Amino acid sequence: MKHTGATILRLLLERQGIDTLAGIPGGAILPFYDALHGSGIRHILARHEQGAGFIAQGMARVSGRAAVCLATSGPGATNLLTAIADARLDSIPLVAITAQVPQALIGTDAFQEVDTYGLTLPITKHNFLVRSAAELLEVIPLAFRLAESGRPGPVAVDVPKDVLLAEHEFAAWPEPGAREPTPACAEAEIAAALAQLARAERPMLYLGGGIVAGGAAEQARELARRLDAPTVCSLMALGTIPAGDPLDMGMLGMHGGKGTSILMREADVIFALGARFDDRATGKVAEFCPQATILHLDIDRAEIGKIRNAHFGLVGDAAEIIGRLLARLAPQQHPEWRARAAELRAAHPLRHPPRAEDPLHPVNLCRFLAETLPDDAIVTTDVGQHQMWVAQAYPFRRPRTLLTSGGLGTMGFGLPAAIGAALAAPGRRVACVSGDGSILMNIQELATLAELGLPVAVIVFNNEHLGLVRQQQELFYGERYSASRFPVSPDFAAIARGFGLRGVRIDPECDPLAQIALALAGEGPCLIDVPIRQCENVLPMVPPGAANHHTLTAPEPAYAHD
Amino acid sequence: MTEPTSSTCSANAATGNPLSAARAVVLELRVRNHPGVMSHITGLFARRAFNLEAILCVPESDRTLSRMLLLVVEEPQLEQMERQLAKLHDVLEVRHRADLDAGYFGAIRW
Numbered sequence: 001m002k003h004t005g006a007t008i009l010r011l012l013l014e015r016q017g018i019d020t021l022a023g024i025p026g027g028a029i030l031p032f033y034d035a036l037h038g039s040g041i042r043h044i045l046a047r048h049e050q051g052a053g054f055i056a057q058g059m060a061r062v063s064g065r066a067a068v069c070l071a072t073s074g075p076g077a078t079n080l081l082t083a084i085a086d087a088r089l090d091s092i093p094l095v096a097i098t099a100q101v102p103q104a105l106i107g108t109d110a111f112q113e114v115d116t117y118g119l120t121l122p123i124t125k126h127n128f129l130v131r132s133a134a135e136l137l138e139v140i141p142l143a144f145r146l147a148e149s150g151r152p153g154p155v156a157v158d159v160p161k162d163v164l165l166a167e168h169e170f171a172a173w174p175e176p177g178a179r180e181p182t183p184a185c186a187e188a189e190i191a192a193a194l195a196q197l198a199r200a201e202r203p204m205l206y207l208g209g210g211i212v213a214g215g216a217a218e219q220a221r222e223l224a225r226r227l228d229a230p231t232v233c234s235l236m237a238l239g240t241i242p243a244g245d246p247l248d249m250g251m252l253g254m255h256g257g258k259g260t261s262i263l264m265r266e267a268d269v270i271f272a273l274g275a276r277f278d279d280r281a282t283g284k285v286a287e288f289c290p291q292a293t294i295l296h297l298d299i300d301r302a303e304i305g306k307i308r309n310a311h312f313g314l315v316g317d318a319a320e321i322i323g324r325l326l327a328r329l330a331p332q333q334h335p336e337w338r339a340r341a342a343e344l345r346a347a348h349p350l351r352h353p354p355r356a357e358d359p360l361h362p363v364n365l366c367r368f369l370a371e372t373l374p375d376d377a378i379v380t381t382d383v384g385q386h387q388m389w390v391a392q393a394y395p396f397r398r399p400r401t402l403l404t405s406g407g408l409g410t411m412g413f414g415l416p417a418a419i420g421a422a423l424a425a426p427g428r429r430v431a432c433v434s435g436d437g438s439i440l441m442n443i444q445e446l447a448t449l450a451e452l453g454l455p456v457a458v459i460v461f462n463n464e465h466l467g468l469v470r471q472q473q474e475l476f477y478g479e480r481y482s483a484s485r486f487p488v489s490p491d492f493a494a495i496a497r498g499f500g501l502r503g504v505r506i507d508p509e510c511d512p513l514a515q516i517a518l519a520l521a522g523e524g525p526c527l528i529d530v531p532i533r534q535c536e537n538v539l540p541m542v543p544p545g546a547a548n549h550h551t552l553t554a555p556e557p558a559y560a561h562d
Numbered sequence: 563m564t565e566p567t568s569s570t571c572s573a574n575a576a577t578g579n580p581l582s583a584a585r586a587v588v589l590e591l592r593v594r595n596h597p598g599v600m601s602h603i604t605g606l607f608a609r610r611a612f613n614l615e616a617i618l619c620v621p622e623s624d625r626t627l628s629r630m631l632l633l634v635v636e637e638p639q640l641e642q643m644e645r646q647l648a649k650l651h652d653v654l655e656v657r658h659r660a661d662l663d664a665g666y667f668g669a670i671r672w
Contacts, residue, residue, distance in 0.1 A: 117598055121605050126651040129598065146651060302645035 001171075005133035006035035006164040009097070012140040014041060016176045018068050020423055022046050022055040026072025027112060029099035031164035044423065044452070047444035049076050051416040053083020054442065057092050058420020061403045062378065064215070066093035066147040066155075067420070073100050074112030077158070078119065082410060084154045085123040089407025090236065091213060093152035095143050096120075102162040103131065116158045125153030130160070133168035141177030149180040151300040152213055182299060185316030190324050193295050193312050197329060200269035200293075202337045203229040206252065206281075209236030209406070210274020210298060212399045214318035220273055221245075223322050228334045229271070230341040232260055234281050235391055235406045237274070243395030249341060253281035254542045255388040259344030261548040264289050266340065271295045274318050277307035278407070287547035297321055350392055351539070351554040359513045360506075360532055362386065362461060366393035369431060369459065372517050377429040378403065378421045382414035382438030385467035388538040390433050412441030415458060419445060422454035429455050431520075436462040436489065443495070449525045450500040457520055458496075458527040463534045464489050471537045475552065476544070496527035505529045585636040586615070588662040591647065592655035595621050595628040599652045603630065606650065612643050616667040631659065633667055 046052035056069035296310035304313035352363035418432035496503030616633035
C-alpha cells in the first residue's frame with residue numbers, strides 16, 4: 001500500500017479506535033485535516049487549543065482510554081501545553097498530535113515554528129519528533145501504548161509538514177498500541193503487607209487517583225470492609241468510596257474534615273493505595289501521621305518513598321494486588337476505632353446555615369445540585385473555592401463522576417472538560433461548576449458547546465472575586481486584598497445567550513433554588529449565573545505549609561450543623 | 563545525538579575544585595540514541611533540582627543506542643533520581659559504576 005503520512009496517521013488513529021478528537025487546524029497541519037475529510041472520525045472544532053486539550057482530557061477522564069487532541073505548529077502547540085501539563089500531573093492518558101514546520105526549516109525561526117519537542121519534554125510521559133512517514137507506523141501505536149500503560153500520562157507527537165505530505169509504501173499495518181499488562185507484584189511484598197495489616201489495631205485507607213485509573217474502586221471498598229478501616233480519599237479519588245458509606249471519612253488534607261485529620265494522626269497503620277502524598281493532602285509532611293506504619297501501593301515505583309518513606313511498598317496493579325491481599329486477609333473488627341471515627345465525624349461536620357435560611361450558601365447549593373441532577377450525572381469543576389465546596393459537599397458515589405484539575409489546579413479546565421465528558425458519555429447529564437474567575441479562562445468554548453448542543457449545564461458560583469485568593473489574603477496576608485476583586489462583573493447569562501445558549505441569572509430574593517431547578521430541567525446546554533456571598537470562606541482550611549491537625553475551622557456560633 | 567560529546571559542569575565552582583571527589587557516584591545509563599535524549603536526561607536533573615556534576619555520552623557501535631556516564635553526588639534523593647531516570651522511555655538501563663569515580667572525568671585533557 002502507498003499512502004501519504006497524513007493518511008497513514010489518520011488510518012492509524014482509526015485502527016486505535018479513535019472515533020472523536022478535538023483540535024484546531026492551521027497551516028502546518030492542513031495536510032492532516034485534508035486526510036480527515038470524509039473520515040469516520042468526528043472532529044470537534046474547539047475555539048482555543050487549550051479548550052481542545054481539555055476536551056480530550058474530559059473524554060479520557062470519563063472513559064479511561066487515551067483521547068486525542070490536535071494543534072498546528074507554533075502557537076497551536078504552545079496553546080496545548082497547559083492541558084498537556086495538567087494531564088501529566090493528574091496521570092490522564094492523552095495523545096497530543098501537533099504539526100511542525102517542514103524538516104528543512106526546523107531551527108530557522110520559520111513561520112509558526114517553536115521547539116515543540118523541547119517544550120513538551122518536561123510535561124509529558126514521553127514525546128516524539130517524527131522524521132519520516134515510515135516512522136509514524138512505529139510511533140503512533142507506541143504513543144498509545146505509553147499513554148495507557150502503567151501510570152497513564154500524556155504523550156506528545158510532533159509531525160513536520162513534509163512528513164505529512166510524503167508518500168510511503170509499506171506491506172502491512174502494525175498492531176495497534178494497547179495497554180501493557182503490569183508485572184505482578186512480588187510475593188515478598190504481599191506477604192510483608194499482610195503481616196502488617198493483620199497486626200493493625202487502628203487501620204486507615206488513603207485512596208488516591210490511582211484507584212480510579214486502575215479500575216480498583218470495588219476492590220478498595222471491599223478491602224476497607226475487610227479491614228474495618230475508616231477510609232479517606234484524595235480529591236482525585238472522590239467517589240471511589242460512596243459518600244455516606246459508614247467507613248467514609250471524606251477528603252483529607254488542606255480542605256478535608258478536621259475530624260479526618262485528627263483521626264489520621266491516631267491511626268497505627270495507614271495504607272496508601274494509588275495515592276502520591278501530595279502536599280495538599282499531607283500538609284507538612286514531617287507531621288503527617290508520624291506515628292503510623294505506612295504501606296504504599298502504587299503502579300509507579302518512583303512514587304514509593306518520593307515524599308514520605310513507606311515502611312512497606314507494593315509495586316504493581318491496584319486491582320491485582322488488592323485481590324491477592326483479599327484472598328488471604330481474615331476479616332477484622334475494630335469497634336472502638338470505628339466508634340472513634342464516628343465520634344470525630346459527628347464532632348466536626350461541615351458547617352453551613354440551614355437551607356431555608358441561606359439556600360445559596362455554597363454548601364447548600366452543592367447539595368441541592370446533587371439532589372436535582374440525575375444519579376449518574378458527571379460533575380466537572382474549575383479551580384478555586386467552588387472546587388473545594390464541590391469536593392466537600394457534593395456526595396460522589398462512583399468513580400469518574402467528578403472531573404477536576406487536581407495536580408496542576410488549572411482554571412479554565414471545567415467547561416471544555418465538561419464538553420469532553422458529555423461526548424464520552426452520551427445521554428448522561430454533565431454539570432460544570434465554575435467560578436466567575438475561572439469561567440472566563442476558556443469562555444470561548446461556549447461556542448463549541450452551542451454548536452454541539454450537549455446536555456451540559458454551566459453553573460457559575462459568582463462572588464465577583466478570585467475567591468480563594470481573597471480568602472488567602474484575608475487569612476494569611478492581613479486582609480491586604482490585592483488583585484482579587486472584579487470591580488466590573490460581566491453579565492454571564494447575556495454572554496451565554498450571545499453564544500446561542502440558554503442563560504439565566506438567578507435572583508436571590510425569589511426562591512432561587514426553584515429557579516435553578518427550572519433552568520436545569522430544560523433541554524440541552526445552559527449557563528446559570530448564581531450570586532453567592534462575596535466574603536464566604538472555604539473551611540476547614542489548613543494554612544499552606546502547616547500540619548493538617550492545625551486546621552482552621554468555621555467560627556462556632558454562626559451556623560447550625562446537620 | 564550524532565557524535566560523541568562530553569561536558570563538565572559543576573554547581574560547586576566556589577570550592578575551587580571543579581569536581582568534588584567526596585561521595586561521588588558514577589551512574590551508567592544505556593539510552594536510545596536520537597536527538598533529544600540528552601535534553602531529557604539533563605532536563606530531568608534540572609527540574610528535580612538534583613546536582614549533575616559531569617556527563618559523558620558516546621554512541622554504541624551500531625549507533626541505535628548510546629551509553630552515558632553521569633557523575634552525581636551521593637545524596638539522600640539519589641535512589642529517587644535513579645527511579646525517575648528508569649521511568650524515562652529512552653532510558654533502558656541504569657546502574658552504578660562502583661569501579662569509577664570523579665577521577666575518571668578529572669583525567670580528561672582539555
